[in-house]
Amino acid sequence: MGEQGSRGPAAPARLRAGVPDATVARLPGYLRALRALADAGRTTVSSEALATAAGVGSAQLRKDLSHLGSYGTRGVGYEVAELVFHISRALGLGRRWPVVLVGVGNLGHALAGYGGFDDRGFSIAALFDVDERRIGERVGExxxxxxxxxxxxxxxxxxxxxxIATPAHAAQDVCDRLVAAGVTSILNFAPTLLRVPPQVDVRKVDLSNELQILCFHEHRKGFALVEPLLDESMTGEVSA
Amino acid sequence: MGEQGSRGPAAPARLRAGVPDATVARLPGYLRALRALADAGRTTVSSEALATAAGVGSAQLRKDLSHLGSYGTRGVGYEVAELVFHISRALGLGRRWPVVLVGVGNLGHALAGYGGFDDRGFSIAALFDVDERRIGERVGExxxxxxxxxxxxxxxxxxxxxxIATPAHAAQDVCDRLVAAGVTSILNFAPTLLRVPPQVDVRKVDLSNELQILCFHEHRKGFALVEPLLDESMTGEVSA
DNA sequence: CCGACTTTGTGCATCCGTTCACAAGCGCGT
DNA sequence: ACGCGCTTGTGAACGGATGCACAAAGTCGG
Incomplete structure (x- = not known):
């Protein structure tokens, strides 16, 4: 994707096309913080305050927002409602997105009942499963x-x-059927790597992965306490 | 940190201490791919094959593994069992980690029943809730x-x-109690930013965030189809 | 009307992660 | 025994993201 030439001063410099992935990943967090502020009655907020509420640095927040445009007022801050609107629009939340959920086991039930769906901008178009005993079961609405x-x-x-909230062994097949049906973005809760055509986006959420990552840091903490600077030569030959 | 001089062949160059976060985040994926290969009967694997199985580039895989040590054989590849062992050890999976789960609602039930826990290295030490009606209820074992x-x-x-698998409004309080009890790593499923002391690690899993990120890309795809190179001037004035 | 104060937006330097490309090393066939 | 081909491990270039520090730009009080 070639975005060049922001030099032209006549053009309003729309760099909407080039929002870095790292920034996009933080936008939902800003949105949540802004909603909390709005609920608390705040109408304006400084980058410092919003950054603190979202758990990032103020410089980073400003740079992130600058990728969407200049919606702040110097000396004052940002208007909460306006910022909510612009971030929402940048994320494509102007419309209501229908979502299909496949796999209505424990996890599927939990996801279907989760507030996160209907909460903001998403609605469950349908729930699917292959287990005959579950077909017809009512879950939510x-x-x-x-x-x-x-x-x-x-x-x-x-x-x-x-x-996708199916067991791992079914995930790839379900994925293929979703793609064949025309779905182009997939959120995968099954612990498997999905193979998809390049135009399809996949995001993966894996409990086990997350725990293992925490585990690593925990492991390191333990060593930090016992031997801060020593390397662990004695653990090197446990095999054999 | 200062690793220079690979020239000295005598020094074994232990850089175990400096495993980048990005690498750590991929290790569980490698581990899963290796287990799948082992189950399929493979005893050795090349970086190319393992990388494909894990969904990364072969160069990245080799660099990641190089942070753990040199456990491959040039001209051959890696021995599957050996690599499983070393990655497991790097992640700190040598022991069994007890985990507490707070919040036994829909999501808590799903997580408790998920295979991801007992599967590899983790066991649920206890389930907690504050709802009197749930106290005593059996979930799994x-x-x-x-x-x-x-x-x-x-x-x-x-x-x-x-x-933490509680509603958002309870999450910070639960978090504080976990930290006070001595927990130093937290996996948070509640859609809230947790405030913790610096020595505590938090990882967040948020359905709504993930959907919004997918949404952004979906949004962009839509524009890519209609107007591949135009900027979206007409959408700029929806307000007012 | 002006000057001081506040806060944004951003150039710049730095750091981290990814990717390329290749030398070093190992097994195997001859 | 020896060279050939394969694969690892890694130096180096590249690109992206983070954080600093400051100029631009606005508000508010006098």
Whole structure:
């Protein structure tokens, strides 16, 4: 993607196209912090205050926001409502996004009942499973449908986001069917690497991975206490 | 930090201490891919094959592994079992880590029943909630205990990892109690930013965040189809 | 109307992570 | 025994992200 030439002063310098991934990943956090501030009655907020509320540095916050445009007032700060609007629009939350969820086991139930969906901008278009015993079961406002109906639902609602909450062994097959039906963004809770065509985005959430990462740091903390600067030669030959 | 002089062949150059975070975050993925290979009967694997299985580039895999040591054989590849051992050890998975889970709602149930825990290296030391109606309920092999018992359990099992699966409004309080009890790593499923002392690690998993990030890319795809190179001037004045 | 104070937006330097490309090392066939 | 081909490990270039520090720009009080 070639974005060049921000030099032209006549052009309003729209760099909307080039929002770095790292920034995008933080925008939802800013949005949440802003909503909390709005609920608390604040109408304006400084970069310092918002950054603290979102858990980042103020310089980083300003740089992130600068990628969306100049929506602050120097000497004052940002207007909360305005910033919410602009961040929402940058994230594409202007419309309501229908989402399909596949796999209505323990996790699927939890996700379907989670506030995170209907909360802001997302609605569950349908729940799917392949287990005959679950078909027809009511979960929230939806009834569980058979995965074979996927194409119909995706077509009818214009769904482009799918959530996979199946066991690992079924995930790739479900993924393929989602992609075939036209879904182009997938959130995967199954502990498997999904193979998808290049135009499809996948994000993975894996409990086990996260625990192992925490575990590493915990492990290091332990060593930091006992032997701050020694290398661990004695643990080098446990095998054999 | 100062690793220079690979010229000295006598010094074994132990850089175990300096494993980059980005590398650590990928190690669990390598581990999973290696286990899959082992289950398939493979005893050795090249960086190219393992990288493909883990969804990364081969150069990145080799560099990541080089941070743990030199456990490959040139011209051959890596021995699967050996690599599993070394990565496991680097992650601190040599022992079994007890974990406490707070919040036994929909999500808590799902997490407790998830294979990811007992699967590899983790075991649930106890489940906690504050809702009297849930105290005593059996979930898996555990009974739900009251959060007031937290200190006892953490002390008795030497727990240092806690998982928060409560509603957002309760998360900070639960977090404080976990930290006070001695927990130093927290996996947070509640959509809130947790305030913790600097020595405590927090990782956050947020459904809504992930969906919004996907949403952004989906949003961009839509524009890419309609107007590949135009900037979106007409969407600039939706307000007012 | 002006000057002092506040806060944004951003150039710049730095750091970290990724990728390339290749020399070093190992096994194998002859 | 020896060279050939394969794969690792890593130096080095590259690109992106982070944080600092300050000029630009606005508000507010006098």
């Amino acid at each position: 939806q009834r569980v449908r058979h995965l074979d109906d996927l194409d119909d639902v995706v077509g009818a609602f214009g769904v482009c986001i799918g959530v | 555990q009974r739900v205990r009251h959060l007031d018992d937290l200190d006892d359990v953490v002390g008795a099992f030497g727990v240092c990892i806690g998982v």
